[in-house]
Amino acid sequence: MISLLSKSVISRSILCFFTFFWVPANADETVKSVATVDENSAQWQQTLSAAKGHSVYFYAWGGSKAVNEYLRWATREIAQQYRIKLIHVKVTDPSEPVSRLKAENGRASAIDLMWVNGENFAYLKQQGFLLGNLWSAIPNTAFLAVHSLPITVDFGESMDGFEVPWGIGQFNLIAENEVFQPPQVSAQSLLEIAKKQPKTVTYPRPPEFHGTTFLKQLLVDLTNADSRLYQLATEQAQEQLLPVLWQFLDQLHPHLWQQGKAFPSSAAEQLLLYQQKILSMAVSFNPNQWLKEKSTQQISESSVRRYFTDGAITNSHNLAIPKSAPSSNAAKVVINFMLSEKAQQEKFTGVWGDPPVITSLLDEKATMPAHPELHSSWHVIIEDAWQQRYGG
Numbered sequence: 001m002i003s004l005l006s007k008s009v010i011s012r013s014i015l016c017f018f019t020f021f022w023v024p025a026n027a028d029e030t031v032k033s034v035a036t037v038d039e040n041s042a043q044w045q046q047t048l049s050a051a052k053g054h055s056v057y058f059y060a061w062g063g064s065k066a067v068n069e070y071l072r073w074a075t076r077e078i079a080q081q082y083r084i085k086l087i088h089v090k091v092t093d094p095s096e097p098v099s100r101l102k103a104e105n106g107r108a109s110a111i112d113l114m115w116v117n118g119e120n121f122a123y124l125k126q127q128g129f130l131l132g133n134l135w136s137a138i139p140n141t142a143f144l145a146v147h148s149l150p151i152t153v154d155f156g157e158s159m160d161g162f163e164v165p166w167g168i169g170q171f172n173l174i175a176e177n178e179v180f181q182p183p184q185v186s187a188q189s190l191l192e193i194a195k196k197q198p199k200t201v202t203y204p205r206p207p208e209f210h211g212t213t214f215l216k217q218l219l220v221d222l223t224n225a226d227s228r229l230y231q232l233a234t235e236q237a238q239e240q241l242l243p244v245l246w247q248f249l250d251q252l253h254p255h256l257w258q259q260g261k262a263f264p265s266s267a268a269e270q271l272l273l274y275q276q277k278i279l280s281m282a283v284s285f286n287p288n289q290w291l292k293e294k295s296t297q298q299i300s301e302s303s304v305r306r307y308f309t310d311g312a313i314t315n316s317h318n319l320a321i322p323k324s325a326p327s328s329n330a331a332k333v334v335i336n337f338m339l340s341e342k343a344q345q346e347k348f349t350g351v352w353g354d355p356p357v358i359t360s361l362l363d364e365k366a367t368m369p370a371h372p373e374l375h376s377s378w379h380v381i382i383e384d385a386w387q388q389r390y391g392g
Helices: 027-032 042-051 065-082 095-104 118-127 139-143 187-196 209-222 235-255 267-275 289-295 328-338 341-349 376-390
Strands: 055-061 085-091 113-116 164-170 172-176 281-284 303-308 312-320 370-372
Touching: 042 328, 055 065, 055 095, 055 328, 065 085, 065 328, 065 341, 095 113, 095 118, 113 118, 113 328, 118 312, 118 376, 139 328, 164 328, 172 289, 187 209, 187 235, 209 235, 209 281, 209 303, 209 312, 209 376, 235 376, 267 281, 289 303, 303 312, 312 328, 328 341
Parallel strands: 055 085, 055 113, 312 370
Antiparallel strands: 113 312, 164 312, 172 281, 172 303
16 A cells, blocks of 8 residues: 655656656655654653553554565564564454544544555544654654655645655556566556456456555546646546546456456455466555565566556555554554664565665665555545446
8 A cells, every 4th residue: 555645736747757756845844844752862762661561453454465474573573672562453454443443533442553544544634533743753763765755745645743654555567478568558558458368357346455546547547647636636527537437447347357247355366366377467566576476486487567657656655553542652662663774674675575665775676667646535536436336
């Protein structure tokens, strides 16, 4: 799940010159103004002391075997180093902990730590449900690669210390080379493939976030990256831009797996169909997943990574602490560990393959040309409109 974007106008001609990440112009000033606590300071030592013996209930997506395995590794490391018990509460949709916090309405929460970004973060921040000043309270935020990565703004919403970047996601296709031969995919080329290879192409059912991002990639391509996609979605913009997407999907769906009458429930289910050679493509937000899957022989040796012609939609996935978290100090220690070189290296080179967000481990070869995220308002609008048209 990805993040970046200020509300400035991004043109296709500018984006084509970037091979790594586009970063908001004011990102450096934002971070320079934050004084990060030193790990040897009395303040941090007090945090460590207060965290010992506590449990941290971490509400995070549980739909990936690789992510779950990484979190099991982190749980062992955190218990050994800090005497903190990290408990992964697996959620199927990132909105689940948001709904829980809304229901709790400021009362002592069942959530100590959460994996969040996009419209969920914007809502939680606006409602005042999140603990602030995290960047200044956690030592390892000093090593975040803010000069190279889009990690200070989340879907058009400034983080302002209410969440901490954890990793980078880039939307891509894992596909059979024989079917998806060019390195880049456009809406038109995808339609041609679906016609030539009927019932082998599909996408996860929105609001599953891989499925929604697939639709956003199509919309970017079909509208030539219209600048209004990176601003609050007005009614006029919706009326002018969304019909282009629906017209395309009306052409595409009859050629999809299940003729567009049913869709995989998740990226994991679609990957399974790909592994079984029922489909010619799967979807991923991890730019290195295809290599990890090949290394364990989960997918064919002829599998390749493909991305859309405007660049892979790119964002950060982040960690946040509810204001009402019972173990906020322990949650801060967990975040600090997640940003350590040891944890970021394991996340990158281990089973997950998630790109690091700290300066010492940056690796441009692990990523693709990037395209900024759409404004978060488009995410919800696309999901709702898709459900009305195709969700029946």
